[in-house]
Amino acid sequence: MIEGRIYNFSAGPSILPEEVLLKAQKELLNCEGSGMSVLEMSHRSKVFDDIIKAAEANLRKVMEIPDNYKVLFLQGGASGVFASLPMNLGNKNKKADYIVSGNFSETAFKEAKKYLDAREAASTKDENFVRIPSQEELQLSPDADYVHICWNNTIFGTKFQYIPDTGDIPLVADMSSSILSEPVDVSKFGMIYAGVQKNMAPAGLAIVIVREDLIGNAMSITPKIWDYKLMADKDSMINTPPCFPIYFVKLVTEYILAQGGLAEMKRRNEEKAAILYDYLDSQDFYKAAAVKEDRSIMNVTFRTGDEELDKEFVKGQAAYGFSNLKGHRLVGGMRASIYNAMPKEGVAALVEYMKEFAKSHS
Ligand SMILES: *Cc1c(COP(=O)(O)O)cnc(C)c1O
Numbered sequence: 286m287i288e289g290r291i292y293n294f295s296a297g298p299s300i301l302p303e304e305v306l307l308k309a310q311k312e313l314l315n316c317e318g319s320g321m322s323v324l325e326m327s328h329r330s331k332v333f334d335d336i337i338k339a340a341e342a343n344l345r346k347v348m349e350i351p352d353n354y355k356v357l358f359l360q361g362g363a364s365g366v367f368a369s370l371p372m373n374l375g376n377k378n379k380k381a382d383y384i385v386s387g388n389f390s391e392t393a394f395k396e397a398k399k400y401l402d403a404r405e406a407a408s409t410k411d412e413n414f415v416r417i418p419s420q421e422e423l424q425l426s427p428d429a430d431y432v433h434i435c436w437n438n439t440i441f442g443t444k445f446q447y448i449p450d451t452g453d454i455p456l457v458a459d460m461s462s463s464i465l466s467e468p469v470d471v472s473k474f475g476m477i478y479a480g481v482q483k484n485m486a487p488a489g490l491a492i493v494i495v496r497e498d499l500i501g502n503a504m505s506i507t508p509k510i511w512d513y514k515l516m517a518d519k520d521s522m523i524n525t526p527p528c529f530p531i532y533f534v535k536l537v538t539e540y541i542l543a544q545g546g547l548a549e550m551k552r553r554n555e556e557k558a559a560i561l562y563d564y565l566d567s568q569d570f571y572k573a574a575a576v577k578e579d580r581s582i583m584n585v586t587f588r589t590g591d592e593e594l595d596k597e598f599v600k601g602q603a604a605y606g607f608s609n610l611k612g613h614r615l616v617g618g619m620r621a622s623i624y625n626a627m628p629k630e631g632v633a634a635l636v637e638y639m640k641e642f643a644k645s646h647s
Contacts (some may be wrong), residue, residue: 588618
């Protein structure tokens with residue numbers, strides 16, 4: 286790690302690869318020989334046109350996105366997509382099924398209700414979202430326009446370990462906190478989307494990957510900037526796009542390709558997560574918050590069982606060069622977000638702190 290930087294376990298906006306930050310720094314005053322930074326140039330310039338095209342091409346390559354899918358760069362974050370999704374994909378029967386497995390999927394569900402008949406197909410809210418609903422629990426409607434899931438539950442630290450079978454009904458997944466962490470078979474989804482500020486780029490951009498036969502039928506109330514067909518036809522540039530995060534998508538995807546792609550990201554992420562989970566499973570001072578079968582490899586949630594001790598643990602982090610280990614208020618305890626850019630050494634150092642803390646507080 287570069288001198289002065291710390292292990293940042295933030296859930297989002299979150300840690301970015303140092304190589305990428307250095308590249309952005311180097312190009313900041315003079316991007317691609319243009320004599321200006323990407324922050325200052327016209328989004329219609331040749332230099333920026335090359336950047337947005339490279340961002341899309343790299344993303345297609347790294348995620349192996351089939352040709353019949355459009356890649357859109359939208360403003361409004363993942364929460365914006367909570368609204369634009371029903372407007373764009375919910376205009377046949379005006380019905381959609383939502384699998385509620387955490388706070389964000391519940392928020393998406395509530396937002397969709399404003400625009401169509403959104404139904405809860407399953408929920409683990411009664412169990413405070415410690416697990417993912419199983420295929421057998423899903424009550425899917427035959428006439429839904431789509432089924433929505435949140436692939437990785439950032440707050441609760443759970444992840445889908447199976448792709449729900451929805452028959453002919455398109456499956457839509459919020460992958461904000463897991464995109465680019467491992468390979469996914471895009472063809473199994475009607476649409477995948479993500480706010481980029483967890484594992485990809487700085488905040489200000491949402492990426493939508495959508496099968497092209499599903500678009501072109503948006504509700505008439507849909508804002509132009511969120512009309513997927515219009516944005517697809519105009520290469521996401523009907524107005525000024527969020528140039529800086531798009532530039533980072535280019536840099537981060539370049540970095541991932543150079544590192545060996547998503548298979549290598551998965552290998553590293555599983556290795557890092559195992560360091561934490563193996564320790565959690567080997568002792569009884571800390572308890573993992575999520576059930577073992579549905580654990581996330583991006584967001585690891587745990588607690589001591591004593592709120593005062595949890596507070597003390599969080600307070601002690603600074604002395605070890607850590608930050609953002611406090612759990613979300615809906616779960617309490619601690620959360621370590623260990624996205625792609627978190628080095629293995631950071632996770633190992635965290636476990637050392639956990640051991641020392643447990644020893645001095647048992
Ligand atoms: C952070 C997050 C969101 C919200 O993203 P915004 O871009 O802030 O709207 C939605 N879904 C998931 C899974 C998230 O992790």
